[in-house]
Structure formats: structure tokens, C-alpha cells
Amino acid sequence: MTKANSTIVIPVLLLGCGGVGRQLLHHIVSCRDLHSKRGLLLRVVGVCDSRSLLLVNDVISKGFEDAFLTEICRIKSSSTSSLSALLDRGHCQFFHDAEVTAKVLEVAGMLGRSTGLSVVDCSASSETMGILKQVIDLGCCVILANKKPLTCEIEDYDKLISNFRRIRFESTVGAGLPVIASVTRVVTSGDPIHRMVGSLSGTLGYVMSEVEDGKLLSEVVLAAKSLGYTEPDPRDDLSGMDVARKALILARLIGWRISMDDIQVESLYPEELGPNSMSTEDFIRTGLSSLDIDLQERVHAASSRGKVLRYVCIIEGSKCQVGLQELPKDSSLGRLRGSDNVVELYSRCYKNSPLVIQGAGAGNDTTAAGVLADIIDVQDLFQ
Amino acid sequence: MTKANSTIVIPVLLLGCGGVGRQLLHHIVSCRDLHSKRGLLLRVVGVCDSRSLLLVNDVISKGFEDAFLTEICRIKSSSTSSLSALLDRGHCQFFHDAEVTAKVLEVAGMLGRSTGLSVVDCSASSETMGILKQVIDLGCCVILANKKPLTCEIEDYDKLISNFRRIRFESTVGAGLPVIASVTRVVTSGDPIHRMVGSLSGTLGYVMSEVEDGKLLSEVVLAAKSLGYTEPDPRDDLSGMDVARKALILARLIGWRISMDDIQVESLYPEELGPNSMSTEDFIRTGLSSLDIDLQERVHAASSRGKVLRYVCIIEGSKCQVGLQELPKDSSLGRLRGSDNVVELYSRCYKNSPLVIQGAGAGNDTTAAGVLADIIDVQDLFQ
Numbered sequence: 001m002t003k004a005n006s007t008i009v010i011p012v013l014l015l016g017c018g019g020v021g022r023q024l025l026h027h028i029v030s031c032r033d034l035h036s037k038r039g040l041l042l043r044v045v046g047v048c049d050s051r052s053l054l055l056v057n058d059v060i061s062k063g064f065e066d067a068f069l070t071e072i073c074r075i076k077s078s079s080t081s082s083l084s085a086l087l088d089r090g091h092c093q094f095f096h097d098a099e100v101t102a103k104v105l106e107v108a109g110m111l112g113r114s115t116g117l118s119v120v121d122c123s124a125s126s127e128t129m130g131i132l133k134q135v136i137d138l139g140c141c142v143i144l145a146n147k148k149p150l151t152c153e154i155e156d157y158d159k160l161i162s163n164f165r166r167i168r169f170e171s172t173v174g175a176g177l178p179v180i181a182s183v184t185r186v187v188t189s190g191d192p193i194h195r196m197v198g199s200l201s202g203t204l205g206y207v208m209s210e211v212e213d214g215k216l217l218s219e220v221v222l223a224a225k226s227l228g229y230t231e232p233d234p235r236d237d238l239s240g241m242d243v244a245r246k247a248l249i250l251a252r253l254i255g256w257r258i259s260m261d262d263i264q265v266e267s268l269y270p271e272e273l274g275p276n277s278m279s280t281e282d283f284i285r286t287g288l289s290s291l292d293i294d295l296q297e298r299v300h301a302a303s304s305r306g307k308v309l310r311y312v313c314i315i316e317g318s319k320c321q322v323g324l325q326e327l328p329k330d331s332s333l334g335r336l337r338g339s340d341n342v343v344e345l346y347s348r349c350y351k352n353s354p355l356v357i358q359g360a361g362a363g364n365d366t367t368a369a370g371v372l373a374d375i376i377d378v379q380d381l382f383q
Numbered sequence: 384m385t386k387a388n389s390t391i392v393i394p395v396l397l398l399g400c401g402g403v404g405r406q407l408l409h410h411i412v413s414c415r416d417l418h419s420k421r422g423l424l425l426r427v428v429g430v431c432d433s434r435s436l437l438l439v440n441d442v443i444s445k446g447f448e449d450a451f452l453t454e455i456c457r458i459k460s461s462s463t464s465s466l467s468a469l470l471d472r473g474h475c476q477f478f479h480d481a482e483v484t485a486k487v488l489e490v491a492g493m494l495g496r497s498t499g500l501s502v503v504d505c506s507a508s509s510e511t512m513g514i515l516k517q518v519i520d521l522g523c524c525v526i527l528a529n530k531k532p533l534t535c536e537i538e539d540y541d542k543l544i545s546n547f548r549r550i551r552f553e554s555t556v557g558a559g560l561p562v563i564a565s566v567t568r569v570v571t572s573g574d575p576i577h578r579m580v581g582s583l584s585g586t587l588g589y590v591m592s593e594v595e596d597g598k599l600l601s602e603v604v605l606a607a608k609s610l611g612y613t614e615p616d617p618r619d620d621l622s623g624m625d626v627a628r629k630a631l632i633l634a635r636l637i638g639w640r641i642s643m644d645d646i647q648v649e650s651l652y653p654e655e656l657g658p659n660s661m662s663t664e665d666f667i668r669t670g671l672s673s674l675d676i677d678l679q680e681r682v683h684a685a686s687s688r689g690k691v692l693r694y695v696c697i698i699e700g701s702k703c704q705v706g707l708q709e710l711p712k713d714s715s716l717g718r719l720r721g722s723d724n725v726v727e728l729y730s731r732c733y734k735n736s737p738l739v740i741q742g743a744g745a746g747n748d749t750t751a752a753g754v755l756a757d758i759i760d761v762q763d764l765f766q
Contacts, residue, residue: 031573034571164421176568176572178561178564178568178740181561181568185553185561185753185756185760186756188417188421188755188759188760189414189752189755189756189759190410191559191752332741335713335718340736348748349743349746349748349752350742350743353721353723354742355740355741355742356740356741357739357740358715359733359738359739360732360736360738363732365731366732373568373569377568
């Protein structure tokens, strides 16, 4: 980042043009005035989708114009369109397949140490890891909405966070909710966190509160699916793996050296109803409803003990668990309704009564807002 | 701050040796290992109480040793002891009364621009403003636990926050709870906050939940006072002025250009029972109980409407109000019990369901932890 007339210019290179990436570009454009008042200018120098890279001609001093960024969003909102469709607008270069990584690293080398470059990963791919590790060595900052690079092998994770001040990943847990920022603050102030409990899936939160109200699991999941609240294959939500990834990110954040294999994950469906045994259609048509009675009984059993059933992660002692838990009705987690996320932190300062952070924990708008807050936050490094 | 063997050294000058200031010194000492692992070294170069300044001999390269910092805490925990008692330990200089400000500014001038200096105000004084404005001009960072400098005239406030990246004040609202950091993140991500509601006084939160349980106001206040939960004169809590100061800090943080005079503050006692008309003793003996019936009736009236009464700040539209409000029982604020603080933020991303931050919002331990997290946060500027 460079100062010009006391404006701090932050070059940004975006990996991933899905919903979050496009929303980020929209936010960058709509925040121009706000950021300008704070002496900030975000200069988007390049945008990657899964196969190609669109790069501004003059990487050293120019960024895409706002109309062009809006056009990128328009083009990429159609799943069949390629970034190459924008080449005829001029002022940009286009790279494809094998050329992309080399070009990204060239840009990172040019900008990283001299002016700083924020490489922002809004993809959902595990294949960005190679690029991310290298751009860190080139002096760039890394901002992640993508959980995969943080849930990889511990050696790769260590490399990613080797300079903790140059990486931010708020939107990987609870979307834009300030969970990572808050945990980081508590930990660096010497107040060790000894217990974290969280409801980190909007979908599973919604499902469990509806089932508590007497509806059948299959009924709730199908309704949620028709509203677009679940993944195309609802087992991607019901397996708990997405929650497990978030739990791993939180556990590593407080210093635990664990991997995905160390997490006990309770899936809401048995293996014989899994993707290896049954198609999505069959699961929805026959498998799903076979889970109804069992879950209903567990909800009733919890209720008879004055508790409620929630799908949560618990990080405590030496155990990181993800699954159904009976929790007190009058706790933040017990009271949770609908799709809000909640995280409770217990530490020396928050011992009897936890620090609670609650709110919408999904959606492209809030996820991209969290990414943008991270980009602004990390720019202090370069003022 | 300077790098030595890739360690970032953060010089700190502390104003105020009350409970929070002393706890901060304790935290700095006990976090040595933690910070060292993160490549940070906090070097305390000077400590001020209300009348004097103890300064390390070699300001450019040395800080007080940990044993000495602990000794400062020990000495200052007795209200009659002066920092001068430590002079015979050597390695330090002592300045008194009129000399103090000039010396602080001299140190700020030496360290501010060259290596950075965090001037940390843990006093409760409105008289630090002069120093704070000047050290900012000298390139220092300012960290506040003291609310007074942020609730002053708007011109002075503008000066203080003229470089927003060099000032932090998390612990002025909700102690160490990440309220300011979260509001800042939401605002800078272009998600404008249109409503904030908060229960920001642990004392009044406790009082209102006990009164709701059927106890009398006078009974609850006297019990709280005997436990040390209230100010020596409980009217300092019951007036709502402390909550009003926090409300002003939040309103200014989201860009409102208002002053204390613009805030509607409901005091829980009438003027004829105020400090100008009645001594603390008389208020406690006779005045306090005269408030019981009226409050009890208001609590009942709220309850008959299915609501609960809470002492909150509401920042919305063009109004900043502090006082009793009837709130839904099943909201975060309605459910609040005991002395926890809660803040609800409503924005575009948190529209139907607010972003909620809840937890212990008072106490020297968590307040000082918030200050320390601020010092670490601001150091990114100098790495």
C-alpha cells in the first residue's frame, strides 16, 4: 500500500468470483466514499475465477474502474460466462489455466514488499493453498473467506499463519460476525480461553429449532431445501463436516495443534444413507424420513430433562466435538431460534457467564462485509 | 516501536495507577511469554499517577523491569503511597506536579515518530486531554480506558480521532467486551448501523433484574453497595450519567456529531434528592426508599404488558436516549440477568435479528485485558 496525498492505497487481488467474491466487489464499489473519507483507496488489480485471471494492464499504479468491477460481477453471475468476455473492454490482460499461478506470483512479487498486496481468497477450493503460501513469502497479506486452507495439514497451517499479523480470516466462522477478531483479542490480552461452545451452522440451527417445535426432520429439511437454505445435497449440512471445519479453525486459533481427524463429528445420518451408498434423490425420497423418529425421541428425552437439543461444537479440555448436545434451555445456545449463529467463550475474565457473540452467520452480504473489514484492518500494517 | 531480532518492541507510557492501571501492569508482566512467542515486547518507559511521573533512566532503549513494575503496583495499591517511594531503587527518574506534562511531552517527542509510543490513559480524569492532544501530534498512539476525553467538546474529540488508526478505546464501553472493535468493523465494511440498544451498566442491570424479581430498589441498592458493586455515592450509578457517556462514545463512533447535552438522560432519582440538595448519607437513609413504590409500579405495569423494564441506551434515528425502557421479555436485553452488559446492533446485515455482544462489562481484570488487546492491536502500525 502506498500513500498518495495521505491516502493509503490498498492493492487487492481476488481469488474466486462466486457469490461472496462478487458481493465483495460490490461492497468495494459502494464503499468508495466512506473509505475515501477515512483516507483509504482499495485498488482491485486482478480477479481470478477457477480457470482464469483478469489483470489490470498497469499493475503498479492502476486498478479496475468501478464500472468494470460491476461488469465482472454481471458476467460472473451467469455460471457459463468466462472472464475472457471482458477482454474487449481493453485496459486488461487475460491469463488462462497454467499461466494463472505464475502471473499471480509475478504480481505478488512486484507489489508484495514494495506497496503491499492483499490476496483475498473467496473461493471454496483447496487448491489455492499453493498460491497462498507463496504470496506470504513475497510479503503479501492474505484474507480468507475460504475455510479449506485453514483446515489443511498442520504444517501448511503453520506456514500460513507464520506471520499472524498478515493474515485475517473472520468470515470463515460465523460469516461477518466478529468471532475470530474477538477470540484473537481475548487470547492476546493474556486471558486464556478454556471452553468454546458454538452453534455455527445456520441451517442446522434452523432445523433443530423447528424440530423442537414438533416438526419432523424430513419436513424441515425439505422446506429449508426448497428455500435454498441447504446445500444441493442436504447431507453436506447434515454430515456436520462444515461445522467441524469451523471448530478446527477456532481450536487452532487458541493454539491447539490438531487436525480434522482429531475432531469427533456426529453425522445426523448413518453411513448406509451416505453419498457412497445412496444418490441425493434417494436420500431425499426415502433416506431422510427414516431419521425422523430417532431425532424426535432424542428431542423429547432432552425436553423431559428440562433441556434442549442443539447441534454444536464444543472445544474444551483436550476434546473438540461436533454434534448434538443437550443444553440448558436458558443458555444463549438453548434460547437460539432460527438461523442465527452463537458462540460462547469461557476464559478467566468470562468465567461464570460467557462472552457471547450472536447474529446472522451466513449470507453473501455479511460474509463479504467481514472480508472487507479484514482488508481494512490489515492495512494498518502499511500506513 | 522498533524491531530487534524480529521482535517488535512497543514502548508504553501509562497515565493512571488506579485499579485498571495496576491490573494492566500485572497483565503486561504475566503475558511476557505469550507476547514473546508472538514476537512482541512491551517496554513500559513511564508511569504517572495524578501528581507525579516515574520514568526509566534510559527512555530510548530501556523499560522498567518486571520486578519493578510489580513493586509499582504494590506501592500504589495503598492510597497514601507516592511513586517517589521507588526512587531509591535507582534506574529511574521522578518528576512532580508542573514538571510532569513537560516531561511526558519530551518523551513523546523522542519516541513518538521514531519508534512509536503508546500513551495509555487508565485514569478517570478529564485533565489528561491536554497531554493526549499533544502526544497525537508527536506521532504517538493513544489507548483509552478513560471515557472523559471521548465525551468532551466535539472539537477536542475530532482532534483526538483525527488519525483513527492511532487511537483505540475498547475498554471505555463494556470493559473488555469487543463492542468498539465490532462496531468499527461493521461500519468500515460499509454496513451502516441504524440502531444500537445497550445495557451498559453492570450495576443498573443487576438492580433492574433484582427489582423485577420482586425486591425493593432500596434493598437491592444497599445490598449492592455493601458488596462494593456501586459507587460510594450510589447516585453516581442511578443518575445514568455513566451510561450516557458510553452512549455518547458509541453514537460518535458511528459518526453522530453530538455532545452530552444532546442526550436525553433519565435519572432514577429526582433533582430534590440529588447531591446539591442532600448528602450521600441522607440519600441512603431516607431518599432512596422513597423511590421504591414508583419503580415497583413501573415494573408491574411493564409486566402487565408482557414486557420487562431495563435501563438502557437507545441510539436510533436522530435520538440518543438513556433511561428505563419496556422491552420484549424474549429479546437479548429482556432476558438479561445479573450484571452482564449487552449491546444489540442493527444494520443492513443485521436487520431482523441484531448482532449481539454480551458478557461481563465491568471489573479491573477484563477492563485491563481490553486495554492490553488495544495496545497489541495498534502495534500493527509499526511492525
